[in-house]
Amino acid sequence: MNEVSKISPTLLLEGLRAIVGEKACIEVASDMQPFTTDYRKLYHGKALAVVLPASTEQVSAVLALCFAHNVPVVPQGGNTSLMGGAVPDAAGDAVVLNLRRMNQVQEIDVINDTMTLQAGVTLQAARAAAEEAGRLFPLRIGSEGSCQIGGNLSTNAGGTAVLRYGNMRDLTLGIEAVLPDGRIYSSLRGLRKDNTGYDLKQLFIGSEGTLGIITAAVLKLMPLPSASAVAWIAVKDPHAAVELLTEAKRAAGQAVTAFELISGPALALVLESMPQWSAPLPSAHDWMVLIELTSGGDAEGLDATLMSILEQGMERGLVTDAAIAASLADARAFWQLREEISDAQTREGGSIKCDISIPLSKIADFIAEASKQVLALAPDARMVIYGHMGDGNVHFNPLRPKGAPAAAFLAENYARVSHTVDGLATRQNGSISAEHGIGVAKRDDLLLCKSPVELELMWQIKRALDPTNLLNPAKVLPLPTPAP
Amino acid sequence: MNEVSKISPTLLLEGLRAIVGEKACIEVASDMQPFTTDYRKLYHGKALAVVLPASTEQVSAVLALCFAHNVPVVPQGGNTSLMGGAVPDAAGDAVVLNLRRMNQVQEIDVINDTMTLQAGVTLQAARAAAEEAGRLFPLRIGSEGSCQIGGNLSTNAGGTAVLRYGNMRDLTLGIEAVLPDGRIYSSLRGLRKDNTGYDLKQLFIGSEGTLGIITAAVLKLMPLPSASAVAWIAVKDPHAAVELLTEAKRAAGQAVTAFELISGPALALVLESMPQWSAPLPSAHDWMVLIELTSGGDAEGLDATLMSILEQGMERGLVTDAAIAASLADARAFWQLREEISDAQTREGGSIKCDISIPLSKIADFIAEASKQVLALAPDARMVIYGHMGDGNVHFNPLRPKGAPAAAFLAENYARVSHTVDGLATRQNGSISAEHGIGVAKRDDLLLCKSPVELELMWQIKRALDPTNLLNPAKVLPLPTPAP
Numbered sequence: 001m002n003e004v005s006k007i008s009p010t011l012l013l014e015g016l017r018a019i020v021g022e023k024a025c026i027e028v029a030s031d032m033q034p035f036t037t038d039y040r041k042l043y044h045g046k047a048l049a050v051v052l053p054a055s056t057e058q059v060s061a062v063l064a065l066c067f068a069h070n071v072p073v074v075p076q077g078g079n080t081s082l083m084g085g086a087v088p089d090a091a092g093d094a095v096v097l098n099l100r101r102m103n104q105v106q107e108i109d110v111i112n113d114t115m116t117l118q119a120g121v122t123l124q125a126a127r128a129a130a131e132e133a134g135r136l137f138p139l140r141i142g143s144e145g146s147c148q149i150g151g152n153l154s155t156n157a158g159g160t161a162v163l164r165y166g167n168m169r170d171l172t173l174g175i176e177a178v179l180p181d182g183r184i185y186s187s188l189r190g191l192r193k194d195n196t197g198y199d200l201k202q203l204f205i206g207s208e209g210t211l212g213i214i215t216a217a218v219l220k221l222m223p224l225p226s227a228s229a230v231a232w233i234a235v236k237d238p239h240a241a242v243e244l245l246t247e248a249k250r251a252a253g254q255a256v257t258a259f260e261l262i263s264g265p266a267l268a269l270v271l272e273s274m275p276q277w278s279a280p281l282p283s284a285h286d287w288m289v290l291i292e293l294t295s296g297g298d299a300e301g302l303d304a305t306l307m308s309i310l311e312q313g314m315e316r317g318l319v320t321d322a323a324i325a326a327s328l329a330d331a332r333a334f335w336q337l338r339e340e341i342s343d344a345q346t347r348e349g350g351s352i353k354c355d356i357s358i359p360l361s362k363i364a365d366f367i368a369e370a371s372k373q374v375l376a377l378a379p380d381a382r383m384v385i386y387g388h389m390g391d392g393n394v395h396f397n398p399l400r401p402k403g404a405p406a407a408a409f410l411a412e413n414y415a416r417v418s419h420t421v422d423g424l425a426t427r428q429n430g431s432i433s434a435e436h437g438i439g440v441a442k443r444d445d446l447l448l449c450k451s452p453v454e455l456e457l458m459w460q461i462k463r464a465l466d467p468t469n470l471l472n473p474a475k476v477l478p479l480p481t482p483a484p
Numbered sequence: 485m486n487e488v489s490k491i492s493p494t495l496l497l498e499g500l501r502a503i504v505g506e507k508a509c510i511e512v513a514s515d516m517q518p519f520t521t522d523y524r525k526l527y528h529g530k531a532l533a534v535v536l537p538a539s540t541e542q543v544s545a546v547l548a549l550c551f552a553h554n555v556p557v558v559p560q561g562g563n564t565s566l567m568g569g570a571v572p573d574a575a576g577d578a579v580v581l582n583l584r585r586m587n588q589v590q591e592i593d594v595i596n597d598t599m600t601l602q603a604g605v606t607l608q609a610a611r612a613a614a615e616e617a618g619r620l621f622p623l624r625i626g627s628e629g630s631c632q633i634g635g636n637l638s639t640n641a642g643g644t645a646v647l648r649y650g651n652m653r654d655l656t657l658g659i660e661a662v663l664p665d666g667r668i669y670s671s672l673r674g675l676r677k678d679n680t681g682y683d684l685k686q687l688f689i690g691s692e693g694t695l696g697i698i699t700a701a702v703l704k705l706m707p708l709p710s711a712s713a714v715a716w717i718a719v720k721d722p723h724a725a726v727e728l729l730t731e732a733k734r735a736a737g738q739a740v741t742a743f744e745l746i747s748g749p750a751l752a753l754v755l756e757s758m759p760q761w762s763a764p765l766p767s768a769h770d771w772m773v774l775i776e777l778t779s780g781g782d783a784e785g786l787d788a789t790l791m792s793i794l795e796q797g798m799e800r801g802l803v804t805d806a807a808i809a810a811s812l813a814d815a816r817a818f819w820q821l822r823e824e825i826s827d828a829q830t831r832e833g834g835s836i837k838c839d840i841s842i843p844l845s846k847i848a849d850f851i852a853e854a855s856k857q858v859l860a861l862a863p864d865a866r867m868v869i870y871g872h873m874g875d876g877n878v879h880f881n882p883l884r885p886k887g888a889p890a891a892a893f894l895a896e897n898y899a900r901v902s903h904t905v906d907g908l909a910t911r912q913n914g915s916i917s918a919e920h921g922i923g924v925a926k927r928d929d930l931l932l933c934k935s936p937v938e939l940e941l942m943w944q945i946k947r948a949l950d951p952t953n954l955l956n957p958a959k960v961l962p963l964p965t966p967a968p
Contacts, residue, residue: 111730111845112876158677167677170654185937190843192875193642193651193918195690197930197960198942202686206679223737246595253707253780254738296737301785359674361595391676392596431678438681446681453669457949458682464948465941476681 007069009048016051016095019061024052024101035076035096036087040350043084043440046092047074054101056176056184056215063213064182066095072473073097073180075209077151078122080143082353083439085208085475086151094473099150102215105129113221114173114190119150119214123157126219135221138165142339150214156206158435160338163390164257164294167435168205171220175201177212180466190218203461208437209472211465225294228257229306230331232280233289233313233322238364240318241289241389245360247318248291248309255302258292259390260338265382269344269399270337280323280334289389290338292331341386349406351384351397352414354421357434360392366428367394370421374398377420378413393434396421422449438476446478456482491553493532500535500579503545508536508585519560519580520571524834527568527924530576531558538585540660540668540699547697548666550579556957557581557664559693561635562606564627566837567923569639569692569959578957583634586699592617597705598657598674603634603698607641610703619705622649626823634698640690642919644822647874648741648778651919652689655704659685661696664950674702687945692921693956695949709778712741713790714815716764717773717797717806722848724802725773725873729844731802732775732793739786742776743874744822749866753828753883754821764807764818773873774822776815825870833890835868835881836898838905841918844876850912851878854905858882861904862897877918880905906933922960930962940966 007015017025026032027049036045048071053059066073072094076086079098088094102120109115110133117126123144130137139152141159151157153175157168165171174187187194187201204212235241241261248256264286271279281288291309295302306324313319325331345351358366371383380401387395398417400409422432426449433442446455458477462469469481491499501509510516511533520529532555537543550557556578560570563582572578586604593599594617601610607628614621623636625643635641637659641652649655658671671678671685688696719725725745732740748770755763765772775793779786790808797803809815829835842850855867864885871879882901884893906916910933917926930939939962946953946961953965 109843109845111726112843113733114843156679156683158679162677166654169683170650179937179941183937183940185941186935187938189913189915191841191913191915191918193646193841193872193877194915195640195642195919195921196915196917196926196933197922197938198945199640199653199686199690200938200941200945202683203941203945206683223733225737242595249597249707251780253709296735297785301781357675357677359593359596359598361593388677393677429673429675431673431675431680433680434675434677435679437679442680449680451670453663453667454671454681454684456667457663457669457684457687460948461682461684461687461945464944 012069012071013049015065016049016062019065020051020053020058024054026050035079035098038084038087039080040082043087045088045090047088047094047096048092050096050098052098052101056178059097059178059213059215060182060184062095062097063178063180067181067470070468070470071095072470074472075099075154075213077119077148077154078143078146080147080151081155081439082436083441085155085437085439089474097213099148099215108133108135109190110135112190114218115221116188116190116216116218117149118216119148121149123147123149123152130221131224134224136224137219138222139168139171142342149217153205153214153217154207154209155437158388158391158393160258160260160388162388163259164254165222169202172201172205172217173220174218175204175214176216177204177214179212180468180471185212188216188218203465208439208476210462210476211471213471223296226296227299227302228292228294228331229302230292230325230334231306231310231322232334233291233310234281234285234320235287235289235318236320237287238367241287242360242364243316244289244309244313244318245390247312251309251312252293252305255293255295255305256291256390257294258290260290261386261389261394262288262290262338263383263385266341266384266386267337269348269382269384270340273344273347274340277333277337280337281321285320290334341384345384345397345399348399350410351399352410352417354396354418355434355436356396356421356425356430356432357391357393358425358428358430362428363389363392363394366424366430370396370424373420373424374417377417440475443476444478496553496555497533499549500533500546503549504535504537504542508538510534519563519582522568522571523564524566527571529572529574531572531578531580532576534580534582536582536585540662543581543662543697543699544666544668546579546581547662547664551665551954554952554954555579556954558956559583559638559697561603561632561638562627562630564631564635565639565923566920567925569921569923570635573958581697583632583699589613592619593674594619596674598702599705600672600674600700600702601633602700603632603637605633607631607633607636614705615708618708620708621703622706623652623655626826633701637689637698637701638691638693639921642872642875642877644742644744644872646872647743648738649706656685656689656701657704658702659688659698660700661688661698663696664955669696672700672702687949692923692960694946694960695955697955707780710780711783711786712776712778712815713786714776714809714818715790715794715806716818717775717794718765718769718804719771719773719802720804721771722851725771726844726848727800728773728793728797728802729874731796735793735796736777736789739777739779739789740775740874741778742774744774745870745873745878746772746774746822747867747869750825750868750870751821753832753866753868754824757828757831758824761817761821764821765805769804774818825868829868829881829883832883834894835883836894836901838880838902839918839920840880840905840909840914840916841875841877842909842912842914846912847873847876847878850908850914854880854908857904857908858901861901924959927960928962
């Protein structure tokens with residue numbers, strides 16, 4: 001433990017102002033509110049201050065000051081966590097450190113195919129900068145306009161192109177991070193091979209700001225695809241979707257960029273709330289797939305490959321109908337339907353959010369069994385099931401029956417339904433949080449799905465890097481804190 | 485620190501025999517010799533015993549016993565480390581734990597595209613098992629017949645297909661590892677997305693057996709490519725090679741599977757020692773490239789792409805000559821020339837091995853500058869420079885002049901040449917061990933290329949997971965051990 005010197009809030013605030021400047025130190029509760037309330041408006045915390053440092057050195061100085069006085073620090077990027085991972089608790093003794101002023105793309109190296117940038121760059125800005133340089137940065141998630149690279153790294157973000165390009169972890173060559181005591185770690189080297197000791201960056205990626213604050217990164221860039229082919233496909237059932245995916249991988253290999261499953265109720269929800277949008281297929285279906293192929297080759301070849309996948313699917317009775325995007329506008333419209341599912345649920349008062357992954361060979365059975373168990377608990381729930389089936393990942397989100405009041409439905413069902421679904425996933429060697437992370441919302445659920453050894457190891461690492469538990473406390477690691 | 489109960493070697497050996505069986509506990513020095521001497525015959529260690537456990541439970545019991553009595557354990561796979569990473573030191577107080585009896589491929593899931601296997605499976609056997617199931621396991625390194633999956637994981641092996649498929653780390657979904665005290669950690673889940681807490685497997689991958697002993701893994705499988713196109717290309721110089729690579733990535737995207745640079749002296753060395761083999765091109769060249777494209781499409785399309793890359797290269801003056809493999813036999817012959825470079829050096833008494841990576845945008849300048857500096861020290865050295873330029877990785881291996889005695893050349897030049905080359909790489913933000921790891925050979929060089937914070941973090945992790953420093957002691961982490 002560090003020796004704690006007591007400091008009054010007044011003196012601490014003075015110190016913070018001296019580091020980041022007056023304007024970048026927010027101290028009035030109402031001004032802090034956007035930083036202390038989470039994206040889903042489920043967690044309403046308080047803070048001593050919100051600081052907006054402009055450089056790694058300022059982040060380092062803030063952490064050193066807080067470390068010296070035992071003040072908790074909550075790192076924050078775009079504040080788009082679905083798990084309450086980026087806001088402080090109600091105690092009001094923490095400093096929120098938001099990285100949005102650190103928003104410079106520092107270098108794009110088109111020969112090395114890398115991009116070096118600060119943690120506060122939004123994903124959208126990062127993608128745009130890469131594209132301007134004739135390259136693709138492939139991470140693609142719904143919140144790209146708000147979420148920041150630092151948050152993408154801290155949560156190992158996934159999204160709709162993981163099937164082809166991997167998670168954020170796979171796209172990262174190096175990071176810079178500030179440790180709880182203010183020391184700066186850097187591996188901003190842009191190397192694709194570097195076996196010189198422990199790969200320390202892996203500790204900070206996906207640990208949700210509990211071990212260090214990521215301030216910059218070197219990311220991989222890819223060739224911009226020259227062709228894409230997109231189709232909205234009605235399939236017999238999730239088993240047929242899995243078979244179709246296997247066929248697509250056989251026929252198109254790594255060109256299969258996205259393979260999203262969409263349940264009938266998920267699409268219906270979007271179409272009801274967006275009456276001006278058209279359905280992609282003339283009739284309603286229980287299960288659909290949105291597939292995207294991309295390549296650096298010619299469009300005709302890719303279209304032919306997509307067509308042959310669909311023909312195979314029809315012949316084998318997997319596919320019952322399909323619409324191929326005839327233009328970029330069509331493709332965008334298909335994707336818009338898919339992307340809107342999330343907000344459409346929010347407009348209905350919110351669903352019971354389960355973010356499951358399972359080996360692909362078991363996912364169809366999982367969907368059937370989990371649906372059966374959920375409908376036994378909540379008979380008329382709308383089964384909003386969708387997501388990245390290509391990665392074995394579905395968002396399994398039961399929604400209140402039409403007409404039923406949202407609050408009562410959620411109060412009655414949230415805990416029991418999510419425990420049912422998560423429990424089933426755990427027993428099948430699946431994950432209860434494929435891409436959303438743990439934050440505070442799923443924190444204590446780790447006790448149900450992780451082995452004692454896994455939990456012990458997590459604490460061993462946490463204690464080694466943050467011995468006084470100051471960085472994003474009470475996130476990720478289940479409470480109570482075990483004795484060392 | 486654990487409380488140490490003294491144990492006599494006799495009692496320890498009795499305990500080890502009781503765990504693994506008499507036949508699997510080797511105690512006679514001459515029988516141990518293949519396990520205590522490294523692949524390059526540079527390190528000649530001693531051991532109390534060599535144990536060959538047959539199961540994870542046996543590994544766990546061996547570690548628990550050794551932990552209770554403070555006995556160091558050196559994990560070993562195929563013993564093909566180039567860095568002395570898999571053999572004990574001369575003290576003779578350690579137990580070598582070799583995993584070769586744990587050689588079962590436990591499951592291949594062709595829907596999930598995963599393979600679950602024990603750590604002692606050789607890379608060759610793993611690739612063969614995948615191929616039999618109609619899938620590709622893409623790791624490809626020269627020692628595949630001997631090296632084991634556990635060693636590949638512990639050293640984050642690279643090789644000739646990283647450009648397309650990534651390092652061993654990128655190919656791994658889960659592992660099982662035994663901790664220093666015998667506890668068993670497992671993440672054998674086969675999930676492509678799982679953000680439930682710290683990604684603990686990353687700690688064990690690439691840490692060379694200093695934090696835990698990997699006993700099993702779930703690896704990613706890929707579609708078997710249906711077409712490949714291979715060419716041996718003479719290029720103007722390394723700058724031209726980098727430009728040609730950029731053109732190849734533009735034209736062929738992810739189909740570019742391997743892009744190997746080969747210097748004139750590297751090829752000459754192979755042809756001299758293998759007079760029955762033919763040169764791929766009619767005349768000698770200073771710099772050559774071996775390129776391989778693979779795809780799931782048709783061979784004609786891929787051939788056309790390769791041809792257009794070569795035509796572009798010729799037009800732009802990058803390529804001076806090229807031979808396209810007209811058959812699988814041709815392609816194999818090209819690869820054989822490339823693979824033989826390593827053994828050809830050994831037959832000449834060994835070279836000064838530097839394994840450098842540098843951002844691709846700087847690698848050509850690096851080769852020029854490093855060559856100049858090395859030739860100033862060792863004027864007639866043969867510049868055997870070759871390797872995975874597509875990853876920014878070259879093996880930069882100056883070899884004694886023809887006729888000069890090997891031992892004298894190495895004694896005079898090894899330290900000063902490797903420090904010159906490594907120093908230049910370090911100053912350019914490169915790596916002094918792109919894929920070979922650290923082991924004992926490069927251990928103290930980390931003091932020259934890592935920041936104090938990186939070294940402190942490595943020790944923080946080591947102490948957290950192996951507080952009594954029993955697993956592969958004196959490897960990877962530079963000596964002296966700092967005070968906690």
